[in-house]
Amino acid sequence: MKIDSKPLRYAHAEGHTDVCYSENGQNIITCGNDGDVRIWVDIDDDDPNSHCVGESAVSVCYKEKRLYVATDNHAVQAYTYPAFDKDGIVTRFTASVTQIKSTNKIEALGCTSENMEAKICSLEGGAPLFVMKEHTGPVLSIAICPHMKYASTACGDGKLRVWDIDTQKIVKEISCVPKINTFYAAKVLCRMDFEPTEGKYLAYPNNREIILLDCESWGQRMAFTHNLIKCAISQCVFSPCGEYLAGSTVAGQIAVWETGSGTCTGIIEHPTSHNVSAMAWNPKGNGVLAYCDVAGQLGMLVNCYGKDSSKFGADSEDIEMVERDNDDGDVVDDLIENYESDDDNAISLEKIKNETLGITKEREQDESRPASRRDTPAPATVPPQPPFQPSATPVHLEHRYMCWNDIGIVRCHTQENGESTIDVEFHDTNLHHGIHLNNYLNHTMASLSSTVVALACETPSKLVCISLVGSSKEWSASMPDTEEILCIAAASGLVACGTNARLLRLFTPLGTQRQVISLAGPVVTLGGFNTTVFAVYHSTDPGLSDQHLAMDIIAINGRQVRSKTVALPLSPSSRLTWLGATDAGAVTACDSAGTLRLYDVASALWMPLCDTHAHARGASDTWFIVSVSETTQKVRAILCRGASFPATVPKPIVSELPIQIPLCELDTEKSQYEEQLVRWAHTTADVDVKTARETALKLFALACRSEIEQRALELMELLKDDRLLPLAAKYASRLGRVHLADKLTNLAETWEKDDKLNVAQNSHFTELDTQETYDVTNAEEDLNASLIIPQKVKEKKLEAETSLKPVPIKSSPGRARNIFKKQASSTKNGPSPLSLTERTLVEVHNPADASENDDPLTPIGSETFVDWFTRNKSVLETQNPGLGPSELTRHGIKLFKTVQGKNAASSENGPKRKLDEDSNGTDPVVSNAPKQSKLSSFAFQKKDK
Incomplete structure (x- = not known):
């Protein structure tokens, strides 16, 4: 009988969900991100008993008619069962509790936390029996031997440690855990388990297989895997009898093996491929396995073990058997297919095939090596990084940041009834006032620039933008039926969105569709600056531990579109966490290892600017980057203690980290000058x-x-x-x-x-x-x-x-100028605009004055001394090379007064007579000579007398 899967059903809100059974196996107990603990009679129970324990509940464990729950106040709270009354606190931590675990044969609880500690506590509370403190990252899981002799912990620093409880020392250390900074960012939880009857073996997940260790020699005894398993296994758990072992992957696959023979009895695919967060066997021993996923759903597998499951072992496509020689197998298959007879001996070929190629081969393998281990499968790759929004917090949070950059903050608040609102706060209130709107379309993505607020949702996929220029007009664009928006970016001159069709759609801030561009891989994230968009996507499939990302820099200038494709470097075994632009427009990217890099367009190279982890105090502390400034040489970021994102309340404080090129020996004076x-x-x-x-x-x-x-x-x-x-x-x-x-x-x-x-x-x-x-x-x-x-x-x-200054407009003291009067030299060919200096620019705008004043030192019209000195500074320096700046200025003042006096004396007769002759007595007399005060005119007349 094959393994059967019952339909999934909603249990809790989206997020990490845990499950366990009561000791009699009659009830399923779950807890989730909504803060509720629910008690189910069966998976078909439509009205489970629900009890609220706080804002969130990470783990639950049943032990001796009591429930132990990891609440959001960093404590392990005990409740009576089934009355569900508070019955004391077992222990407390300084960070979130990640797992609570116990077995039937021990009278203790194993508790782990993000504060890099694990404890073995008494059921009645009090001082812990054993505290494991040698971790350098968040502790993800714990397992205790049924004889209370050994304990095992998996930590985010990449190590699985086996502890001797009596001596309180580490007896075994294995590198098998993916390194992470917080429990909530971990996909592989590395939940291990001791064999429940005698505790002789320890099973732990390692990439695509489960390793079985001998607890006496700590050597590897067996490895469980399957050719259908395509990604990392997250957790494993023994059945109550210890004869079967179940494991789950990050893609939702659940497999069951026989521990004696190593045969896989079946694999179940998750309907929505969500990561399985918890599994629990029914203690009745009836082969029922309950599980929960990160989407808050509860599922159940029945017939997980039983003798009938071995009969369908010949189905080689679904169930992995012992490997056989291809040539012999093909010959036997041909004989079976071509032989048709009603004689009972006809089935002897199948018997011979199973016996000779199966049992005999398995015996030979067992005799040739001490531990029955399968051939090593193909190396597994890490799952591709999903799309994300820079400077945004997880979508499943009730209160989250949708965007935080140097322009402002976009927050999303979701109430218990499902209603959602979005608040936009600007750092500079002179730019725009705050915006509050109802999130009717359930927007999950946001981006903010000085000209537009961009919002988007996946289903139905629609882009909504609020223009901040002018009267704040709102516009929207719906995607085609089969196309969904995965990430968006807003710049001052463009709005971009990347879709699952590997298309990059560009809009203007006011809603004009500007361009549609095909990307060379699945989009990861977007960034922008002015009229330039940075699109990051997967260039190839991920490797054994690294993501292979590339970036298209697409710049739009009028009708022209230019692009450049560059590889995006990442630290080993890390992923991209932030993408943005500096205040000068350079592309910057940060990975999960804390390295911030800048792309220099002139040299086409990436340069590391800052190691944010060097400024963190604890191993689980991270920096939430807001913006990067080249002008001030600072990185604005928020310190997140024990987490990868900040909380909305209270409002976090933004710190400034210095930009520093990681040269060698930075503690020396020479390297510090070189770095600058x-x-x-x-x-x-x-x-x-x-x-x-x-x-x-x-x-x-x-x-x-x-x-x-x-x-x-x-x-x-x-x-x-x-x-x-x-x-x-x-x-x-x-x-x-x-x-x-x-x-x-x-x-x-x-x-x-x-x-x-x-x-x-x-x-x-x-x-x-x-x-x-x-x-x-x-x-x-x-x-x-x-x-x-x-x-x-x-x-x-x-x-x-050499900045060009506008030419002062001549004053007309008599009346307005005749704008229709043609100039004699209006068609004169001037110099090329590309080689215009300030002086030639003035001459082009005043051709008549330039033709009359051959001397460049002669003031033009009512030109002031500052304009005259700026225009003739080079001439004066040539004529007087020995004068300094101050002496040259004083000389220029004297020369300007002299030239101005001569021009005023000659304007009494020359210009007036010329204007009278040109006007023929029809136009009034207009003089461009500078005006003199009454006192200066009187003194001039007195001197003539």
Whole structure:
């Protein structure tokens, strides 16, 4: 008789769910994320007894007419059964309790917690019998030997430890647990179990198989696996008789093996492929196995063992048997298929096949090796990382963050009746006021930018956006029938959504469909900045421990669309946890190992910026990244103690972590200066050039004092700064390094020769050269740029020095200008706009004045001294090379007054007569001469007299 699975039914809210049986096997007891403990008569019970114990309940255990529940207040609470009255607290922890376990033959409870501790406690409470403290991560599970001799724990630091309870020491340590930082992020719980009758064996999951250890020698005795198991096994549990072993995978598969022969009696596939969070055998020994999954559903398997289950062992496609030789098997199969006879001897071929190729082969294997172990299966791969939203907390929480970035915070609050609301809070209230809306469509994804709030839901898949520009208009876009949104991203110039059809759909902030792009793999997450979108997807299937991710950088500039595909690096055995852009537009990504990386477009390389785990106190502490600033060289993040995400109440405090390139020997002064130079060169840091030169000079001084002249010379060649070179030569001469000073003096001439060769030989590739985000140029000064002075700082200074100012509009004291009057030189060909200087720009706008004033020092119209001095500064410096800045200014004031006086004296006759002649007495006289005060006019007349 094959294993049969009963239909799943709703038991608790989505989240970790636990199950156990009462000692008589008549009731099923479950607890879940909704904080309720339910007592079922059977899985078909439509009205189970429900008792609320708090906001959440992680684990439940039945022992001697009492229930022990792990509540949300980090305690193990005892309740009477079936009255369900509180009966004291067994023990307390400083973090969440992850499992409570006991067996029929022991009078104690095994309890584990996220605070890196495990305890063996008495049923009546009091001081614990044994505390296991040598863990460096959250403890996931515990198992106790029926003779109370050994205990086993699985920890998030990657270790499974076996403890001797009498000596309270570790007797065995195995690396088989995937490393995680919190219990709630663990998919593989590594729930192990001791053989319940004698405690001779310990079974624990290890990737796609279950290993059986001998408790005397701690050597491997047997391994259980199956060719249909495609992912990691999360937990295993012995039947009450100890003859059968059940295991469950992270994809919901449940398999049962016979412990004696190692034969798999059957595998059941989960209908929705959810991870099984707990399993429990019925103590009656009737072959019934109850289980719960992370979706809060309760299921049951019947006929899990029985002698009839061995009869269908010939079905080789579903049940794994002992491996046989392919050639012999094919011959026997042909004989069976082609032989047709009613004689009783016809079945002897099948008997011979089973006996010779089955039993005989199994005996030979048993004799050849001491432990009956199957051939090693194909190496298993980690499951692909599912899509996620950066800076968001899990969806199943009642109060969660949907988005938290440098613009604001989006929160979602779900009530007990199912109603949901969304609150949007902006950091800068001048940008926009807060938004409160009802979540009728059950939005699970959100993204926020300075121009739009984007919301999306999976089913029915619909994108809803609220524009923050203008009158806050709302628009929406529904996906096709078979397409679901998996992640979204909002930037100031674009809104993007990735779907399960491997499509990237781009919209403008006001709802215009901009582009549809096909991705090369399943989407993982999205990010954006201005009009650029970063799409991360699976480039290939995951490996044994690593995710293989790639990223498309898609930049839109008007009608042009440019893209670049780069590989996304991750730390070993980690996954991507955050993706975003800095305030300067550079792509940044962080993995579960805590390493933050930045992608430099100019060099097309990823650089590690910060190790967030180095700033955490405990092994289970993580940092929830909010934003990254290149200007201030800080990472804004929230410290989550013992968890991977922050709580909504109270509102967490955002901390600032420094950006630091992980160079070697950072505790030395030399490495600290080197780290500053490298960081300033590859990030848009708000650093003073003077400070950068001082740091470089200090590094040069350290090389000189260490008597390593070649390193000092190499440093100056690397920095390539003309202004720093004389300072370094002067310092070298003071230290008596005459040869070094001579080489530094001759270094400038060498640079001039090398510059010409570099310009001729080097050809820079063009990368996403859009105006909004990336600026990669091929100019000659870029090839010869200094390492310590970032190019972006130079460009800002250049713009500040040569910024074009608007030409002042001439005043018309008499009446308004005749705008229809044609200018004689209006069709004159001016210089190319690409080569316009400030002076030529003025001349183009005032062709008549330029033709009359041949002298460039003559003021144009009512030009002020500041405008005149700015326009003629280069001419004055050429005429007076020996004057300093202040002396040049004083000379310019004197010259301006002299030229202005001459212009005023000549305007009394010349301009007026010319205007009278041109106007023929029809237009009023208009003078452009500067006005003089009454007192100055009076003094001028008095001087003439």
